[in-house]
Amino acid sequence: MRRAALLAMVALAACAPLAQAQRVAGTGEVVRQASVPFRVSTFAGGLERPWGAAFLPDGRLLVTERPGRLRLVARDGTVSAPLGNVPEVLAAGQGGLLDVQPAPDFATTRELYLCQAVLLAAPARGTATRLVRARLAEDASRLDFAQPILDALPVDRGGSRNHYGCRIAFDTDGKLFLSTGERQDKPRAQRLDDLAGKVLRLERDGRPAAGNPFLGRAGVRPEIFTFGHRNPQGLARNPWTGAMWEAEFGARGGDEVNLLKPGLNYGWPVVTHGTDYDGSRIGEGASRPDMEEPLRHWEPAVSPSGINFYDGDAFPAWKGSLFMASLNTPGLVRLSTEGDRITGEERLLWGELRFRHVLQGPDGLIYLLTDETRGRVLRLEPAAAR
Numbered sequence: 001m002r003r004a005a006l007l008a009m010v011a012l013a014a015c016a017p018l019a020q021a022q023r024v025a026g027t028g029e030v031v032r033q034a035s036v037p038f039r040v041s042t043f044a045g046g047l048e049r050p051w052g053a054a055f056l057p058d059g060r061l062l063v064t065e066r067p068g069r070l071r072l073v074a075r076d077g078t079v080s081a082p083l084g085n086v087p088e089v090l091a092a093g094q095g096g097l098l099d100v101q102p103a104p105d106f107a108t109t110r111e112l113y114l115c116q117a118v119l120l121a122a123p124a125r126g127t128a129t130r131l132v133r134a135r136l137a138e139d140a141s142r143l144d145f146a147q148p149i150l151d152a153l154p155v156d157r158g159g160s161r162n163h164y165g166c167r168i169a170f171d172t173d174g175k176l177f178l179s180t181g182e183r184q185d186k187p188r189a190q191r192l193d194d195l196a197g198k199v200l201r202l203e204r205d206g207r208p209a210a211g212n213p214f215l216g217r218a219g220v221r222p223e224i225f226t227f228g229h230r231n232p233q234g235l236a237r238n239p240w241t242g243a244m245w246e247a248e249f250g251a252r253g254g255d256e257v258n259l260l261k262p263g264l265n266y267g268w269p270v271v272t273h274g275t276d277y278d279g280s281r282i283g284e285g286a287s288r289p290d291m292e293e294p295l296r297h298w299e300p301a302v303s304p305s306g307i308n309f310y311d312g313d314a315f316p317a318w319k320g321s322l323f324m325a326s327l328n329t330p331g332l333v334r335l336s337t338e339g340d341r342i343t344g345e346e347r348l349l350w351g352e353l354r355f356r357h358v359l360q361g362p363d364g365l366i367y368l369l370t371d372e373t374r375g376r377v378l379r380l381e382p383a384a385a386r
Helices: 002-013 186-190
Strands: 019-021 038-047 050-055 061-065 069-073 097-102 111-120 126-136 143-151 165-170 176-180 198-202 224-227 231-237 244-249 255-259 296-298 304-309 321-327 330-338 341-348 355-360 366-370 375-382
Touching: 038 061, 038 069, 050 355, 050 366, 050 375, 061 097, 061 375, 069 097, 097 165, 111 143, 111 165, 126 165, 126 176, 176 231, 176 244, 231 321, 244 304, 255 304, 321 366, 330 355
Parallel strands: 019 341, 050 097, 165 231, 231 304, 304 355
Antiparallel strands: 038 375, 050 061, 061 069, 097 111, 111 126, 126 143, 165 176, 176 198, 198 224, 231 244, 244 255, 255 296, 304 321, 321 330, 321 355, 330 341, 355 366, 366 375
16 A cells, blocks of 8 residues: 555656645535636536537537436526437446447438447347437437447456446547446456446447557457457547547546547556456556556545547636546546646535536536536536636
């Protein structure tokens, strides 16, 4: 334990000084300890375990609730009734209705994508991460043509209800990226005939995307873009470089932010900066020359969930930052970046609330999903300095 603490201190010292800002979220008071003063307000409420969210071109917000509901939040914060025709999910453990993303051409196609946990029937009875393609009806009251287009097979038959991954993002070419967890079966992350513990790159119909690194290789799933991931719940495209970034949970420490490069192995469970929950060592150590190092890792854990880059105008000093929702310790992490490098870290609302996801709104403000039974969408607004 002493060695782990020392390594954590060294890792923090290697980057810019870490700043922290604390204030009870949702009170409307100004947080002045942050690098930029801001105010927290409640934008929408009445949501049960909100997990994923995405803004539509007209400014409305789609939000998933983990028990299996999809709702639409109006620009004034009014929350709709649950939308109809949402596919059935396995709402158990960490599973349920997880991420949602509209297609890049949603304004003309009304196409969107959902990620969920499912229980598949015999003969392959077990649980899996599933990607669904659907269309939002013109009156936005229901989904039309919701069809599964990919299951992260093989199914888990061991009874795990955790580590689904399940985040969706699009690259500059319109290819769909999907993160999948290793379902608490560590070796699956290294198996190339298995879609668990991976980041996949797909065409919009679920086929392997053109140009994927393993296309045509015998015994390897052609959907795979990267492998060696544990439970990746953060996925975002860097708007300045076009690169895809990913965040994933370690075990006891070892949480990571990674720069994804085609065909590379990100190490789990062969190498990790964390330890197992009983304190025992996992794999061979912290690094290996043939495996990709994270851009940043955390010891002790911060439990990273959703991530997004900020390129808005409401917080000019934060432009270029990657924001990361954290569950434990609860709060919001801001990582300053230059290109595809991390240059510093600031912790906001630290120790206050578990945040599942963070987004930039069309108004340039920052929106947070709280991981609560009575969940909310919070909004960060700039406040004048003293």
